[in-house]
Amino acid sequence: MNYKFPLSILRNCLIFLLAVSVNAIGQSSNFDLEIEQITSGEKHHFFGYIGQCQTIPWNSNGQYILGLEIDSIDRMPKAEEAATIILINTRKNNKIIRIDKTYAWNPQQGTMFYWNPLAPKKQFFFNDRDVETGEVYTVVYDIKKKKRVREYRYKGTPIGNGGVAADGSAWLGLNYGRLARLRPVTGYPGALDWSKDEIAPEYDGVFIVDVKSGEKRLLVSYAQLQEKLIEYQPELKHDGLFINHTLWSRDGNQVYFFARAGWNEQDYNRINVPFSVHADGSGLSLHETHIGGHPEWADGSILIGRQGKKQIFYDVDKKKVVGQMGNPDMFPNPEGDISLSPDGNWFVNGYKKGTENFYAVFNRRDSTFIQSAGLSNGAFSGDIRIDPAPRWNRTSDAILVPGIDSNKTRQMFIIRLVSNEN
Numbered sequence: 001m002n003y004k005f006p007l008s009i010l011r012n013c014l015i016f017l018l019a020v021s022v023n024a025i026g027q028s029s030n031f032d033l034e035i036e037q038i039t040s041g042e043k044h045h046f047f048g049y050i051g052q053c054q055t056i057p058w059n060s061n062g063q064y065i066l067g068l069e070i071d072s073i074d075r076m077p078k079a080e081e082a083a084t085i086i087l088i089n090t091r092k093n094n095k096i097i098r099i100d101k102t103y104a105w106n107p108q109q110g111t112m113f114y115w116n117p118l119a120p121k122k123q124f125f126f127n128d129r130d131v132e133t134g135e136v137y138t139v140v141y142d143i144k145k146k147k148r149v150r151e152y153r154y155k156g157t158p159i160g161n162g163g164v165a166a167d168g169s170a171w172l173g174l175n176y177g178r179l180a181r182l183r184p185v186t187g188y189p190g191a192l193d194w195s196k197d198e199i200a201p202e203y204d205g206v207f208i209v210d211v212k213s214g215e216k217r218l219l220v221s222y223a224q225l226q227e228k229l230i231e232y233q234p235e236l237k238h239d240g241l242f243i244n245h246t247l248w249s250r251d252g253n254q255v256y257f258f259a260r261a262g263w264n265e266q267d268y269n270r271i272n273v274p275f276s277v278h279a280d281g282s283g284l285s286l287h288e289t290h291i292g293g294h295p296e297w298a299d300g301s302i303l304i305g306r307q308g309k310k311q312i313f314y315d316v317d318k319k320k321v322v323g324q325m326g327n328p329d330m331f332p333n334p335e336g337d338i339s340l341s342p343d344g345n346w347f348v349n350g351y352k353k354g355t356e357n358f359y360a361v362f363n364r365r366d367s368t369f370i371q372s373a374g375l376s377n378g379a380f381s382g383d384i385r386i387d388p389a390p391r392w393n394r395t396s397d398a399i400l401v402p403g404i405d406s407n408k409t410r411q412m413f414i415i416r417l418v419s420n421e422n
Helices: 176-182 222-232
Strands: 017-019 031-037 044-046 064-070 083-089 095-102 123-129 136-142 147-152 160-164 170-174 205-210 216-221 242-248 254-261 271-278 302-307 310-315 320-325 337-340 346-353 356-363 368-371 398-404 410-419
Touching: 031 356, 031 368, 064 095, 095 123, 095 136, 123 160, 136 160, 160 242, 170 176, 170 242, 176 242, 205 222, 205 242, 216 222, 216 271, 222 254, 222 271, 302 320, 356 398, 356 410
Parallel strands: 044 410
Antiparallel strands: 017 031, 031 410, 044 064, 064 083, 083 095, 123 136, 136 147, 160 170, 170 205, 205 216, 242 254, 254 271, 302 310, 310 320, 337 346, 346 356, 356 368, 398 410
């Protein structure tokens, strides 16, 4: 397949299609990749977060893709700067519809968008922040009613969404003020940190919220994590624990996450330990085997991750590596941003090489794969870096990814899987 450049780029309105050259290391006889840029203009557009645990940008009928629109991406946002929430109408030439604003966002995670599994055609979750109090809360927005239909606010212990269960029954809550203090790239500037006085509080940690009733309960506390960590490492010292990447299993039975500390220290003396817990709060387990910072759930108790140069399967219940996917030639960086398609048949590994992001797409049914050409990730680095962050659609044949337009703005692209069988 040849790489075709667009004939012209008309700012703000013209979307171009790129047929991408394929740099296949192995044999792939049944599919090709095409890339389409779906946003453009002087403003930046992005979705945010990795596509783990079926974080799907498309609504249930595929018409709308969620995104954020911002003016500047050369720094972390200021507390008073809002991002505009947009819908991209794929049935009307990717027209952008501006519907709301949020004060709880960052260039990496966005605002933790999730379409509501109980109403996936018309409702989605996002996080927001009260500018006066700094309190973070989670919103449900209805695109048919064109308004917010629910806000989950918890006075004194404000939390934001950290992941919605696939069945829509619950969402995981985090203190984003604590994250903003201890690792800015994961939190929201200006967010209230209500547990800042303790390094491992009993009253903060991972929460679970019942979507229908709004009832909030503490699933696991920082104090519990501290106890497990000290058992594992008796000489442990740190200035405060925080939690990243709360990942629901596909069946909703377990949550996998990282307990971390020391991310602001210059000597990189960090704590970065994986844990798992059942959704009822039982079975809290520390995992001595670290399988990379961006694992993804497969079926049941199996995670996809990294061990050395291998893309591996790890059994959370057995606490051991139980298999391997592909080989190092297929996945040059198994620590990259990874995502498994909703139907479980396709796997994508997004990784950086220089100033470009690449995507290795693997067909689990016949072990064939293909690698995309590179998409520019620009000169951004650190807290404003543009990670590959692939997110599948619901029909498991397209992936939303970030990239840089020719005018240096951050924009949204779709990689499509196209059959080449006659």
